[in-house]
Amino acid sequence: MRMALLTFSLIGLQFTWGIEMTYCTPYLLQLGLTKSRTSMVWIAGPLSGLIMQPLVGVIADNSKSKWGRRRPFMIGGSVVVAFCLLVLGWTAEIVGVFVTNTDTKAIWTIALAVLSIYAVDFAINAVQSACRSLIIDTLPVEQQQLGSAWASRMAGIGHLIGYGIGTIDLVKMFGKSFGDTQFKQLTVIAALALLFAVAVTSYTVQERILISAKDSDANLGTSQMVMKIFNATMHLPRRIQAICWIQFWAWIGWFPFLFYSPTWVGETYFRYSAPDTIKDSADKLGEIGRIGSLALVIFSVVTFSGSVVLPMVVKSPEDEKRPFTPRPLPVLAPFLNAVYKHKPDLLTAWLISHLVFAAAMSLTPFVQSLRFATILIAMCGMPWALASWAPFTFIGVEINRATSPSSPSLLAHNLPSYNRLSTDPIPLSSLAVDIDSPPSSPQILRLHHLDRDLNSPAPTASTGETAGIYLGILNLFTTLPQFVGTFISMIVFAIFEPGPHRELAGQDGEVGNEVVGKAQGEGINAISVCLFIGALSSLGAAYATRRFKYVR
Numbered sequence: 001m002r003m004a005l006l007t008f009s010l011i012g013l014q015f016t017w018g019i020e021m022t023y024c025t026p027y028l029l030q031l032g033l034t035k036s037r038t039s040m041v042w043i044a045g046p047l048s049g050l051i052m053q054p055l056v057g058v059i060a061d062n063s064k065s066k067w068g069r070r071r072p073f074m075i076g077g078s079v080v081v082a083f084c085l086l087v088l089g090w091t092a093e094i095v096g097v098f099v100t101n102t103d104t105k106a107i108w109t110i111a112l113a114v115l116s117i118y119a120v121d122f123a124i125n126a127v128q129s130a131c132r133s134l135i136i137d138t139l140p141v142e143q144q145q146l147g148s149a150w151a152s153r154m155a156g157i158g159h160l161i162g163y164g165i166g167t168i169d170l171v172k173m174f175g176k177s178f179g180d181t182q183f184k185q186l187t188v189i190a191a192l193a194l195l196f197a198v199a200v201t202s203y204t205v206q207e208r209i210l211i212s213a214k215d216s217d218a219n220l221g222t223s224q225m226v227m228k229i230f231n232a233t234m235h236l237p238r239r240i241q242a243i244c245w246i247q248f249w250a251w252i253g254w255f256p257f258l259f260y261s262p263t264w265v266g267e268t269y270f271r272y273s274a275p276d277t278i279k280d281s282a283d284k285l286g287e288i289g290r291i292g293s294l295a296l297v298i299f300s301v302v303t304f305s306g307s308v309v310l311p312m313v314v315k316s317p318e319d320e321k322r323p324f325t326p327r328p329l330p331v332l333a334p335f336l337n338a339v340y341k342h343k344p345d346l347l348t349a350w351l352i353s354h355l356v357f358a359a360a361m362s363l364t365p366f367v368q369s370l371r372f373a374t375i376l377i378a379m380c381g382m383p384w385a386l387a388s389w390a391p392f393t394f395i396g397v398e399i400n401r402a403t404s405p406s407s408p409s410l411l412a413h414n415l416p417s418y419n420r421l422s423t424d425p426i427p428l429s430s431l432a433v434d435i436d437s438p439p440s441s442p443q444i445l446r447l448h449h450l451d452r453d454l455n456s457p458a459p460t461a462s463t464g465e466t467a468g469i470y471l472g473i474l475n476l477f478t479t480l481p482q483f484v485g486t487f488i489s490m491i492v493f494a495i496f497e498p499g500p501h502r503e504l505a506g507q508d509g510e511v512g513n514e515v516v517g518k519a520q521g522e523g524i525n526a527i528s529v530c531l532f533i534g535a536l537s538s539l540g541a542a543y544a545t546r547r548f549k550y551v552r
Contacts, residue, residue: 012197302381
């Protein structure tokens with residue numbers, strides 16, 4: 001239960017990401033943007049991650065707020081995201097209040113929609129940085145894999161719920177109480193879901209308050225923060241650096257998948273399988289979104305199943321250094337020892353996941369049916385479960401090693417050290433409800449660290465001194481490849497589909513001064529080309545993962 005509460009915020013976070021990735025691309029196409037220009041809008045994702053996560057990480061690492069280091073960013077960022085989601089859903093109505101000219105209204109509607117997407121991405125990256133750092137702050141080294149696995153499960157649940165709701169005709173179910181289109185109602189639900197999920201984690205998880213830090217770290221200005229991030233990036237421990245490069249190559253492949261695969265599935269359906277009644281629908285955005293969501297529901301089910309099953313059959317990085325200690329019944333011992341001996345380690349599973357993703361995406365240019373497209377999307381469920389779990393497990397282990405008092409990297413690079421407010425040696429498994437709390441109050445999750453002597457065999461404590469900055473740097477290597485992916489997508493879309501989207505932007509002929517895109521079934525789908533290029537990059541990630549084993 002405690003792990004579930006600690007990671008519960010990720011349900012709302014991934015629900016919101018899922019709605020944005022499923023509906024915002026066809027929404028922008030519906031407003032009249034070309035695919036090439038739409039790809040430029042999605043620079044918002046990597047740009048916000050490049051700026052917000054490292055910056056929020058450094059600020060939060062040194063925050064002495066009585067509310068904790070991470071929770072203020074989680075709550076404040078969630079409020080901003082919720083507000084901007086509502087603005088995004090009602091851009092045309094908001095602009096219509098101030099502008100009456102049709103052409104001018106169309107321009108300002110696009111501008112407000114793009115601005116809202118940027119605001120959502122910047123704020124949600126701040127929330128994500130704080131949520132991920134909170135997990136690493138809270139758990140000792142031995143539980144980093146378990147914490148990452150739970151985070152992956154909660155993210156899978158968030159995606160599953162988001163995509164599942166996306167398959168339902170909400171306007172038909174609820175009427176027009178929350179909006180007259182599918183997209184409007186989903187923005188309302190996403191806003192409420194994020195606020196609720198973050199509120200649950202913020203209320204039930206008690207952070208330790210930072211009461212002492214180096215003076216040089218306590219009053220950092222903006223330029224000093226930027227220089228600190230830069231210096232830390234240039235002097236990463238070798239294993240953390242290797243993890244970052246794996247993430248770099250992997251995310252060149254994941255970027256087009258996450259942002260364009262729902263649209264690709266919907267377009268495949270419209271090209272080859274849709275009946276005329278669907279093609280003539282008044283809400284084509286909703287139709288494409290529902291078809292894309294249905295495929296991603298299957299993807300999310302596979303992802304969630306993987307996040308539950310894989311931790312049971314994959315060795316933790318720390319387990320690889322310990323012998324098989326449990327003492328089963330003598331009759332079962334040979335079997336259990338054999339099973340343990342042949343369990344794959346997390347690194348091997350991560351390597352295989354890159355290869356599976358590459359194999360699936362390499363087939364996308366040859367897809368001509370909704371069923372085949374759905375199968376390929378579903379194949380990526382297990383790789384995504386590992387992509388959401390493995391890097392954070394390895395980075396969590398390495399951060400705790402690097403920030404231990406005896407770590408050479410901590411001493412060499414003058415990283416901050418902290419005094420703790422609580423030094424009670426209370427193990428996680430023995431924590432109980434606060435007996436002073438009123439009976440009607442919900443259970444409070446009190447997760448503290450173990451203080452121990454360096455030579456003690458007790459579990460290794462996690463203090464999370466630099467969790468924010470190192471996770472921010474990992475996010476740099478997640479966002480930089482998204483710039484690469486955006487640049488690749490822009491070129492591919494300009495070559496293969498230079499005009500506005502035929503089905504979403506208008507009828508045959510012209511939209512504004514631009515020729516409408518190709519008819520259904522004409523030429524190769526540009527998104528499938530982007531996915532194929534991502535498959536090639538995933539092979540690079542597989543090679544980097546193989547090399548990680550030998551990095552010391």
